[in-house]
Amino acid sequence: MNALECDDVAVHFGGVRAVDGVSLTVRPGSLCGLVGPNGSGKTTLLNAVSGLAPTTRGRITAGGEVVSGRGVPWIARSGIRRTFQAIRLVPELSVLHNVMLGADDGSRLLDGLLRPWRAARADRESRERAREALTRVGLAGVENLRPDELPYGHQRRAEIARALAARPRLLLLDEPVAGMSPAERAEIGELLTGLRDDGMTQLLVEHDLELVTRITDHLVVVDFGRVIADGDPATAVLDERVREAYLGRTTARRERPAAGHGPGGALRAGEGG
Numbered sequence: 001m002n003a004l005e006c007d008d009v010a011v012h013f014g015g016v017r018a019v020d021g022v023s024l025t026v027r028p029g030s031l032c033g034l035v036g037p038n039g040s041g042k043t044t045l046l047n048a049v050s051g052l053a054p055t056t057r058g059r060i061t062a063g064g065e066v067v068s069g070r071g072v073p074w075i076a077r078s079g080i081r082r083t084f085q086a087i088r089l090v091p092e093l094s095v096l097h098n099v100m101l102g103a104d105d106g107s108r109l110l111d112g113l114l115r116p117w118r119a120a121r122a123d124r125e126s127r128e129r130a131r132e133a134l135t136r137v138g139l140a141g142v143e144n145l146r147p148d149e150l151p152y153g154h155q156r157r158a159e160i161a162r163a164l165a166a167r168p169r170l171l172l173l174d175e176p177v178a179g180m181s182p183a184e185r186a187e188i189g190e191l192l193t194g195l196r197d198d199g200m201t202q203l204l205v206e207h208d209l210e211l212v213t214r215i216t217d218h219l220v221v222v223d224f225g226r227v228i229a230d231g232d233p234a235t236a237v238l239d240e241r242v243r244e245a246y247l248g249r250t251t252a253r254r255e256r257p258a259a260g261h262g263p264g265g266a267l268r269a270g271e272g273g
């Protein structure tokens, strides 16, 4: 059974076909990369998987359970967690409390409110999970600081810890190394491969082809909301369409093709290959 399966998934916003028929598979225990130029639909696909964007078409399953059509709370409870492209830590809370927020899927919090005598235990459990996650990302010593007291790269780590605190079965990462120095990027790369070695299934959205080809087991490349290459990372990046998508975008943002024709149509042939 696959950890994640997208079958012809589309997410349209009015006339904008942000995701336009993506099929991909993430195998259990693998670190799968999802790359593509800016605006190619990567974040929108993660939003669809995590329930933030309703699918226009297609089906998403995780571990055999249908995820598409479900709400965010259900999906979170089912063990799918994510990080966001922009850091979303609560500035007023300590690093520990930020990560504790991730440990709770709402049900324990609710349980604590309805049955106050259980609140202490729920809190203890969340604290334990949060500490475990902070240790895993290398932030054990800074749990009492506020996020803005951490260097940027460590804020990113705290964001990953918050997702890990839920002990997810599938971790979705949206550009976790954005804005980092090459050294910090390499460290996060090691963290992610370490998590993979521990059995954590991950779908990593990244803009940086070099990092992704180095650390992922499998690579899916999207452009204009469609898959243009899928397979072994080193082979996928050499694909003619991938090179064209990346190089063509460095000079000027290419026009998004109109629905049903244009380059997007021609690229469909490469899907699932």
Ligand SMILES: Nc1ncnc2c1ncn2[C@@H]1O[C@H](COP(=O)(O)OP(=O)(O)O)[C@@H](O)[C@H]1O
Pocket: 013, 016, 017, 018, 036, 037, 038, 039, 040, 041, 042, 043, 044, 045
């Ligand atoms: N909520 C939205 N409403 C309208 N258009 C959107 C929305 N979210 C994303 N888009 C558009 O969908 C396309 C894909 O965006 P996105 O998924 O953020 O790309 P990526 O993460 O690959 O850079 C872009 O053209 C973007 O402007």
Ligand SMILES: [Mg+2]
Pocket: 042, 043, 044, 085
């Ligand atoms: Mg994005």
